[in-house]
Amino acid sequence: MTDLIEMTGIGKKFAGVIALSDANLSIRPGEVHAIIGQNGAGKSTLIKVLTGVYRRDAGDVRMAGRDLSITSAREAQDAGIATIYQELSLVPLRSVTENVIMGYEPRTRLGLIDWKAAHDRTRQILTRFGVDIDVTRPLGEYSTAIQQLVAIARAVSLKAQLVIMDEATSSLDDQEIETLFSVVRGLKQDGVAVLYISHFLDELYRICDRVTVMRDGRTVATHDVADTTKLGLVTEMLGRDAGEIQAAGLTALSGGHSDPGPVLLQATGLRTRTGLRGVDLTIRKGEILGLGGLLGSGRTETARALFGLDPLVSGQITHHSGAALDNPATAITQRIGFLTEDRKVDGIIPHLSVRENITLAILPQLRKGGAIDRAREREIADHYIKALQIKTAGMEQPIRELSGGNQQKVLLARWLALEPEILILDEPTRGVDVGAKFEIQSIIRDQVAAGLSVLLISSEFEELVEGADRIVVLQDGRSVRELHNPGLTQDALIGVIAQHQNSEVAA
Amino acid sequence: MNAPDQGRLALDPARHGAAIALAVIVIFNLIVTPNFFQPQTLFVNISQMATIAIVAMGMTLVIATGGIDLSVGAVMALAGALAPLIFLSDFAQANPALGLIAAIGVPILIALCCGVFNGLLVSRFGVQPIVATLILFISGRGLAQVLTNGNLQTFSHPSFSYLGTGRVLGLPFQGWLVLIIAILLSWVVARSTFGRQLLAVGGNERAARLSGIPVHRVKIGAYVICAGLAGLAGLIVVAINSASDAARIGNLMELDAIAAAVVGGTLLQGGRAPIFGAILGAVIIQLVKYTLLANGIADEVALIAKAAIIIAAVYLQQARKE
Numbered sequence: 001m002t003d004l005i006e007m008t009g010i011g012k013k014f015a016g017v018i019a020l021s022d023a024n025l026s027i028r029p030g031e032v033h034a035i036i037g038q039n040g041a042g043k044s045t046l047i048k049v050l051t052g053v054y055r056r057d058a059g060d061v062r063m064a065g066r067d068l069s070i071t072s073a074r075e076a077q078d079a080g081i082a083t084i085y086q087e088l089s090l091v092p093l094r095s096v097t098e099n100v101i102m103g104y105e106p107r108t109r110l111g112l113i114d115w116k117a118a119h120d121r122t123r124q125i126l127t128r129f130g131v132d133i134d135v136t137r138p139l140g141e142y143s144t145a146i147q148q149l150v151a152i153a154r155a156v157s158l159k160a161q162l163v164i165m166d167e168a169t170s171s172l173d174d175q176e177i178e179t180l181f182s183v184v185r186g187l188k189q190d191g192v193a194v195l196y197i198s199h200f201l202d203e204l205y206r207i208c209d210r211v212t213v214m215r216d217g218r219t220v221a222t223h224d225v226a227d228t229t230k231l232g233l234v235t236e237m238l239g240r241d242a243g244e245i246q247a248a249g250l251t252a253l254s255g256g257h258s259d260p261g262p263v264l265l266q267a268t269g270l271r272t273r274t275g276l277r278g279v280d281l282t283i284r285k286g287e288i289l290g291l292g293g294l295l296g297s298g299r300t301e302t303a304r305a306l307f308g309l310d311p312l313v314s315g316q317i318t319h320h321s322g323a324a325l326d327n328p329a330t331a332i333t334q335r336i337g338f339l340t341e342d343r344k345v346d347g348i349i350p351h352l353s354v355r356e357n358i359t360l361a362i363l364p365q366l367r368k369g370g371a372i373d374r375a376r377e378r379e380i381a382d383h384y385i386k387a388l389q390i391k392t393a394g395m396e397q398p399i400r401e402l403s404g405g406n407q408q409k410v411l412l413a414r415w416l417a418l419e420p421e422i423l424i425l426d427e428p429t430r431g432v433d434v435g436a437k438f439e440i441q442s443i444i445r446d447q448v449a450a451g452l453s454v455l456l457i458s459s460e461f462e463e464l465v466e467g468a469d470r471i472v473v474l475q476d477g478r479s480v481r482e483l484h485n486p487g488l489t490q491d492a493l494i495g496v497i498a499q500h501q502n503s504e505v506a507a
Numbered sequence: 508m509n510a511p512d513q514g515r516l517a518l519d520p521a522r523h524g525a526a527i528a529l530a531v532i533v534i535f536n537l538i539v540t541p542n543f544f545q546p547q548t549l550f551v552n553i554s555q556m557a558t559i560a561i562v563a564m565g566m567t568l569v570i571a572t573g574g575i576d577l578s579v580g581a582v583m584a585l586a587g588a589l590a591p592l593i594f595l596s597d598f599a600q601a602n603p604a605l606g607l608i609a610a611i612g613v614p615i616l617i618a619l620c621c622g623v624f625n626g627l628l629v630s631r632f633g634v635q636p637i638v639a640t641l642i643l644f645i646s647g648r649g650l651a652q653v654l655t656n657g658n659l660q661t662f663s664h665p666s667f668s669y670l671g672t673g674r675v676l677g678l679p680f681q682g683w684l685v686l687i688i689a690i691l692l693s694w695v696v697a698r699s700t701f702g703r704q705l706l707a708v709g710g711n712e713r714a715a716r717l718s719g720i721p722v723h724r725v726k727i728g729a730y731v732i733c734a735g736l737a738g739l740a741g742l743i744v745v746a747i748n749s750a751s752d753a754a755r756i757g758n759l760m761e762l763d764a765i766a767a768a769v770v771g772g773t774l775l776q777g778g779r780a781p782i783f784g785a786i787l788g789a790v791i792i793q794l795v796k797y798t799l800l801a802n803g804i805a806d807e808v809a810l811i812a813k814a815a816i817i818i819a820a821v822y823l824q825q826a827r828k829e
Contacts, residue, residue, distance in 0.1 A: 328719050346714055350711065
């Protein structure tokens with residue numbers, strides 16, 4: 001059988017820096033093929049070479065045996081390659097139908113758009129995916145999952161032979177992921193190949209047939225998924241020894257060892273317009289306090305309230321200094337940091353350099369008569385680039401050019417530079433590769449050992465259970481239970497969440 | 508991604524477009540335009556360019572925050588109308604020195620107030636910058652015309668006119684003024700905390716707020732500086748002409764200033780503030796106007812030429828993103 005896509009010896013350089021070197025990828029018709037690798041391993045670059053976003057410097061790309069040279073999104077679509085990005089490239093204000101047929105509208109004899117045919121076609125395609133929505137409504141009214149399915153529907157309607165999904169599940173909840181997976185299986189049955197990029201190894205075992213591992217711009221190996229083990233894949237991704245990784249444990253955090261210090265911050269009965277309906281918690285010196293709960297339970301909202309971003313309707317936040325934490329600037333003055341969940345939207349300043357991004361929160365400290373103390377600024381940036389092993393061409397490189405994991409480290413450096421007393425971490429390791437995840441976790445652990453207090457929000461129960469000294473479980477904007485380490489297990493945490501879920505139904 | 512050393516060696520049109528354009532215009536003029544290589548031509552161009560450059564530098568700061576200021580022309584008119592009213596008043600005739608200080612200080616103070624107004628609307632009240640500054644764009648010039656009853660005010664006041672006709676070391680006074688302001692603002696952008704905060708707000712406002720940056724104050728600051736500089740430019744125009752016509756001072760200046768900023772490399776989405784780029788942009792726009800005028804081509808055609816320059820500049824900005 002000829003491969004659908006055959007990429008051989010692909011090379012790509014950016015300004016002399018090698019991004020890809022002798023990378024190979026073959027995708028068979030109708031298979032689900034995964035690409036895994038650390039951030040910066042070259043996954044996105046390889047995809048962008050395939051879809052014509054970047055021009056390759058070396059190598060061949062063949063599709064169904066013929067040479068392929070694509071230079072625009074339109075050409076990629078016409079060749080039968082569709083890409084579903086993590087950030088959707090659809091038009092939220094236009095209707096679902098318009099988004100599906102955009103650029104390929106069915107016409108009436110007069111040359112006008114045949115809306116009836118368009119709506120029918122859209123409905124038909126979506127029904128195949130088990131999605132039954134009003135296709136005349138604006139796309140933006142629906143959830144991210146639906147929007148992603150619409151993007152896939154568009155791909156299918158364009159008779160795609162290859163659908164590329166870049167981190168498609170990272171913003172979906174479990175049920176939505178299920179729907180997406182059944183769509184992927186459906187595509188496969190129809191003979192459509194899917195190229196799947198994900199940080200979640202578990203997903204790979206559930207839907208992928210083969211996997212290609214990338215490291216440092218090279219494709220290291222391609223396996224049948226059935227022949228691999230998780231540990232084996234991680235070893236290949238990191239290029240490290242299997243035993244070493246096992247010894248390090250699954251996460252680098254370990255809670256429950258510290259003696260609780262004095263209370264730094266106490267919150268009682270927090271209510272906000274953003275959905276908090278009674279949250280109580282206490283943060284002590286030198287501990288990690290976890291916030292547990294499902295999506296929408298009010299974890300991020302609690303963090304925002306503590307940082308002074310959302311005003312309180314009622315309730316009280318008592319900081320040991322006596323300061324009223326009613327805006328971020330005050331919180332920062334009291335050495336509270338907040339590493340937000342969404343790197344791109346709330347974190348990086350894309351045009352500014354790594355140095356400027358690191359020192360953003362400590363500008364008041366660097367002020368010397370209206371000017372910035374440049375020598376000290378460089379010293380601080382240099383220190384954290386080394387301490388956090390941030391991979392960058394230099395502190396003057398714009399942060400937007402760094403890989404996701406390294407951007408996250410820069411943002412962590414921004415808050416560590418504050419020498420914080422309390423650090424709020426909202427999904428600190430989401431969307432970063434396994435290697436960076438370990439590194440970020442061990443940095444946090446070291447800081448906590450040195451007396452930092454952390455409020456940790458994580459959707460990975462593993463990270464939470466192993467990391468936190470205590471976990472406050474939230475549900476529907478209320479704190480419902482507090483769990484203590486040592487002795488915490490994932491099952492116990494899930495049990496508490498489930499139990500309260502049930503009692504809610506009963507009441 | 509371009510390594511900095513490569514960027515400097517090669518003439519990349521995306522990076523050096525403005526400089527190349529300037530060179531082309533100058534060479535063209537040297538060949539075609541009669542008397543181009545004369546001190547008089549230089550002086551005329553410097554004094555005309557200065558007002559555009561001064562306003563464009565302020566505009567660059569506002570655009571760097573992700574905003575825009577359409578009211579600069581109207582603020583120029585307001586300041587320009589006020590100055591003669593003050594130094595022609597009985598009070599100023601009685602106290603010439605105090606009168607001169609007031610004639611410069613009060614209009615600029617009023618201009619700064621306009622900036623506070625714009626800044627408050629944009630930041631605290633969250634009004635779209637185009638709409639917010641449209642208010643003064645319309646009412647500012649109206650107010651100036653009401654103050655002067657719509658009359659042309661002519662005057663003879665040598666000390667005030669120094670602003671527009673004075674010479675220092677043989678070059679027009681306002682040329683030096685441009686240089687001083689540019690050096691000052693470049694320092695502000697590159698070295699001061701305000702400058703860093705400005706770029707951060709323009710680059711990612713939400714992230715800036717989360718990092719404790721006083722977003723509102725920074726934005727107000729940018730609009731205040733912009734309006735203050737527009738006020739100063741209004742005074743210079745009046746001083747050059749020894750006459751003040753509220754209907755004409757700074758007419759269409761907002762467009763020249765925005766064009767100069769964009770040609771100079773300012774990104775309209777914010778986050779960058781190349782001050783000397785704005786001056787380069789102002790020089791190009793002035794020279795294009797002059798080239799067409801000196802070769803007997805109608806002023807209206809100059810507008811079309813300006814449009815072409817803006818298109819070219821935006822095209823090059825897009826190309827630079829790759």
